[in-house]
Amino acid sequence: MRLFGSAGRLRSLLCAIAFGLVLASPARALDIEYTPASKLNNVTLAGSHNTYDKKSDFEYLTYALDKVQVIELDVWAAAGKWYVSHSSPLGNVNNCPKSGVIGADRNQDLRSCIDSLRTWHDSHPQHELVIVKMELKAGLLNSPASLDDLISDISGGGAAARIPASSIFKPSDLMCFNAPSCTSQYATPEEAARAGNWPTLQSLRGKFMFMMVPGTVSDSGPRTYAAALRTGQAQIVFPAVFANASTASADPRLSYYTGSDAASRPWNVVFDMQSGVLDSGSVPASVTGWMAQNNFLIFVSDSTPGGSSVDVTAGRARLRSLSQTYRANVVDTDQETSGIPYAFDRP
Template sequence: MTVRRALAGTIATGLLAAAAALVPVAQADATDPGDLPFGSATTVGIHNTYDPAAFAHLADGLDTGTGMIELDAWTDTVTKEWKVSHSNPLGNSNNCAAATTPAQLYTGGTNKNLETCLDDVRIWLGAHPGAGPLVVKLELKGGFAGNRGMGPAQLDALIAAHLGSAVFRPADLLAKPGGGSYPTADEAARAGNWPTRAALAGRALVYVIPGSVEESNPFDTLLTDVEYARHLRDLAAAGRTGDAQVFPAVHGAAAGDPRGKYGETSIRPWFVVFDGDAAAYAGGIDTSWYDGRHYLLTMTDAHNVAPAISATDPTADQARARTQQLARAHASIVSSDWRKLPAVQGLVLPRG
């Protein structure tokens, strides 16, 4: 545990700002990473962090200081459980531990449901209050099953029960510092209403993307992004935005405003998170469009940007240079499988 404590101290030193308040800050040229607004920083993320081949326990992945973890989940409509696995929709295959204390994060039995993975995140953040903010990327491999009791509302309830007050919700983005709130996530983001990183220490933002199986299923006509965005829109109309625990994300790199693919214009203002292939973004897409509007932009498979580097074992200098390159290209999160480079995983750079 000595190495973990030392690493936790390094993370805390880099992220804490002693007098930070939960208010947005307009400037993005702060010298202390904690002073950066959340939407004006670039961090690094780990793809498929739950994979036992990546880490013995999910907490080991969190110990790297990463800015993002990724969980793949399936809706098991028979047991009404959210299974965490890459390819098994009926069983768990993951490194999430059945823990109730920080020490048990590294010793508990693994292969648990989504709620246990979220418990691990909550317990780890509680033990490292200066760490983060952490982004939790949730890929629903087969999508929601709202008609069988596993829809957005049920996911909200699960996240609220297991992450609790650690979650930075859409309602938190909407809230104006002086009172009142912005009507949509788009307006709040464009106003620069993201708190500083220091103000969000110890907290997590969850976003959801459609799963690879769902996107290839010709019979699925309601994908995760649309379904959750409708849910969030309807909650806002009912005055219940605070119930929402998740940010829906536009999946796939595209030029211009990729929200134009949604025929329902009423859901477009609820997308302020975007997720797509780094090589596609670097191939000529104007990514300053995202940064100028303070939208969050995850660039995946960062290793594939030319010249390609190793997906799992680049040198620290290579991974650091790639992160710096994509930070200049306006990424919020640079995602790959650089599991053995905590010095890179802990990077926090000014965006742009």
């Protein structure tokens, strides 16, 4: 049985002390050069690819937050279960410790991954924005509302929240004319983004942002969540769509949200892509230029920006190039511990 609120966190702390464990991660070395007054759509943040699967680099999930602001979880969601693994739809293989307690057994489900973030959050209350990128491997076969409840207990009013909704930057927050009072709103996230309503990094301190990308087995997850977001049945996560060689138009949403789902397009203001499709021209700079012009967020995966030799100078030049040429807001990599990742104002 999981204890919620201060009692649950106290139990976790006492368990850690009893086993002589240290809750804090190793010395923090997050490299940030952006201006706190910069808006989220005008910076480039450092990210990690498949963070949950890198036990040799990050013994526990939150240790990655010493190096990057964007982490990734692969989730298999079906029949009320929330497994976190790369290729096992019925098992957990990851660096998330049970109930978020450093030193406890790893290979836990999504609940413990979120518990880990909450434990870290409580120890770093003024942390920089942390973005959690979730790939729903086989789609979202549990309800979108159940995902929101797992994170923030929306249906229960937040009493059992792992991470309170107030500590999460949500699509509805983007839509607020006058945050935090939010007495009036833009009609959709797209309208808000086009108006440049993204918050500053300073105002996002102490907050998380969750985003969802299509899975490799089924790409339906963001489509399912966006429909729930549009109809008021979900509120926590930003859906994202891939830009790739098969998206012929400047707007990849046109081929992803079709038929009755076309109405969900304005609820998707985040795009994800591989650096290879940019380098090859399959997705031309004009497409990412259009995204940036409309103040949409652009996530780019580049596994080895420093090359096979892990050259830090070349790697950082590569990050700046992806930011300037393709307007990337996030670049995630497999070279997280190399000294290459850093966050900066987008040129």
